[in-house]
Amino acid sequence: MTSAGEGRRGVTVAVLSTVVFFTLLAVAITHAPGWPEVRRTFFNWNQFKSSMPEISRAFLLNVKIFMIAEAFILVLALLLAVVRSLPGPVFFPMRALGIAYADFFRGVPTILVIALLGFGAPALQLSWVPLSTTFWGIVALILVYTAYVSEVYRAGIESVHPSQDAAARSLGLSHWQSLRKVVLPQAVRRVIPPLLNDFIGLQKDTALVGFLGSVEAFKQSQIDAAATFNYTPFVAAAVLFVALTIPLARFTDWLVLRDRRRRQAAGA
Amino acid sequence: MRRAPAILLVVLLSSLAAGCGGSSNKASNTTSTAAAASCAKGSLNLVHAGQLTVGTDNPAFPPWFGGAQKAPWKVSDPYSGQGYESAVAYAVATKLGFAKSEVKWIVVPFNTSFAPGPKKFDFDINQISYKPARANAVDFSDSYYDVNQALVVVKGTPIASATSIAALKPYKFGAQLGTTSYDYIVNNIKPSKKPSVFDQNDAAVASLKNKQIDGLVVDLPTAFYVTAVQVPKGKILGQFPTAGTPEHFGMVFAKGNSLVSCVNGALTKLRADSTLASLQAKWLQADAPVLK
Numbered sequence: 230m231t232s233a234g235e236g237r238r239g240v241t242v243a244v245l246s247t248v249v250f251f252t253l254l255a256v257a258i259t260h261a262p263g264w265p266e267v268r269r270t271f272f273n274w275n276q277f278k279s280s281m282p283e284i285s286r287a288f289l290l291n292v293k294i295f296m297i298a299e300a301f302i303l304v305l306a307l308l309l310a311v312v313r314s315l316p317g318p319v320f321f322p323m324r325a326l327g328i329a330y331a332d333f334f335r336g337v338p339t340i341l342v343i344a345l346l347g348f349g350a351p352a353l354q355l356s357w358v359p360l361s362t363t364f365w366g367i368v369a370l371i372l373v374y375t376a377y378v379s380e381v382y383r384a385g386i387e388s389v390h391p392s393q394d395a396a397a398r399s400l401g402l403s404h405w406q407s408l409r410k411v412v413l414p415q416a417v418r419r420v421i422p423p424l425l426n427d428f429i430g431l432q433k434d435t436a437l438v439g440f441l442g443s444v445e446a447f448k449q450s451q452i453d454a455a456a457t458f459n460y461t462p463f464v465a466a467a468v469l470f471v472a473l474t475i476p477l478a479r480f481t482d483w484l485v486l487r488d489r490r491r492r493q494a495a496g497a
Numbered sequence: 498m499r500r501a502p503a504i505l506l507v508v509l510l511s512s513l514a515a516g517c518g519g520s521s522n523k524a525s526n527t528t529s530t531a532a533a534a535s536c537a538k539g540s541l542n543l544v545h546a547g548q549l550t551v552g553t554d555n556p557a558f559p560p561w562f563g564g565a566q567k568a569p570w571k572v573s574d575p576y577s578g579q580g581y582e583s584a585v586a587y588a589v590a591t592k593l594g595f596a597k598s599e600v601k602w603i604v605v606p607f608n609t610s611f612a613p614g615p616k617k618f619d620f621d622i623n624q625i626s627y628k629p630a631r632a633n634a635v636d637f638s639d640s641y642y643d644v645n646q647a648l649v650v651v652k653g654t655p656i657a658s659a660t661s662i663a664a665l666k667p668y669k670f671g672a673q674l675g676t677t678s679y680d681y682i683v684n685n686i687k688p689s690k691k692p693s694v695f696d697q698n699d700a701a702v703a704s705l706k707n708k709q710i711d712g713l714v715v716d717l718p719t720a721f722y723v724t725a726v727q728v729p730k731g732k733i734l735g736q737f738p739t740a741g742t743p744e745h746f747g748m749v750f751a752k753g754n755s756l757v758s759c760v761n762g763a764l765t766k767l768r769a770d771s772t773l774a775s776l777q778a779k780w781l782q783a784d785a786p787v788l789k
Contacts, residue, residue: 263613266613266614267613269613270613270634271613348700348703348704348707351707351708351709352703352706352707354707360707360708360709361709362693362704362709439694440696440700441704442671442693442694442695442700442701442709442710443693444691444692444693444694448674448694451608451674451675451694451696452674452679452694454608455607455608455674456628456630456631456675456680457628457630457631457633457634458611458630458631458633459630459634
């Protein structure tokens, strides 16, 4: 009885405080001295409507970039993570190389990798080197995100208790068999949320490819903003990115919840 | 007891709403009434009193700016008075009564030149083309240069043998962000490949050198600089005929700044005594075949 009553009161207080908080925020913003100018330059509905179709078309390039890049990243990062977890002194050079790779590509800002590859590689003037800026943008994103995602995989691999591997080996499985059939299935399942998290990061970073001249959503919005001296196209581009990432974030939440329920059910 | 915080908030909310209503927005409209006021140096509407603060982008490229580069400026030095825009800015400053030492240059990237809010410059001079839509956000001075677009290509590439605008359709073009060069490509050349757009001149030039684009569309004076210095194998294929209303560069001011009419007065005098024409002859090459 009491708990139900408190629950209702809790909901009431939550609703009330939310309404009051956002009303205060809205009042504070809309009464700022520069608000009319901000509204005109950032939230111009006509400008929004007129620039949205072209930005949406340009956004298809972002989608293409992250779909292609993610496919390569998921495979290459797993390879890198496995290489880094190789046991024994024989594999030291490969482990060192893996560490150097991860350190380098996590350390250099993505935009610099994109600029260096996108303008540097074609400057070699080799006939077999592709000239497409979008191609090099995708390569740069793959290199950078492989470094991040390999760390996620590695954390997953290390989270599997050593006794699992020991048990597998005692049953006669080789190191590779144990890795493939026992360790990795558990490791990958545990890191699905952080993997999706990096996928969302990748989606947003596709906007950096525009630096090379490819007209993706952000570049298109810049073109529109520069033509009219009005920033509303930026808001339009932001809406497109958010419309894509929010469903993915909720999907991630759902996956985590489902996994937890399953494990609890198995435990009971 | 439980209701107290909520009531407190509501009271706070209503007092805030009452307190803030209409108290804003008084400063912004005073300037337009002062537009007819005198252009005596002492009564000019300036960011810093007694000093003309002029913005442009860094690097400052020839032929718009000249002189040896001097930190923080790259490639050229706006303080040199050399190069067309630097020379025009100083000529305007002189007409308004400023000594050369009273002109201060600040770095204003193109993207921030039209940002809302108070401006850090009195005017920005950065090869910015007048467009009616842009004039909703900022004020433009009258033209200080009527500009034509031109096409830069690399010698020996297929596009270099094209002789008409119609023959340009199958190629990939590039332009700099915010320039009307991009509009010209989309609206007049109408190429089959999507043009590339670069944040800065150097990225566009790198792309042309790498053959990632076949042709770079820039304003004609810049085209001369690109072919003379930045792309040694480059050549100007030609300038484009004017499409629709002629295009011109204007200085950019905060919306409603009364300084515009004074600068326009100075520009009118500089045009009448042919200072502008002689500065153009001195700094800008504008002689290239017209593509049909």
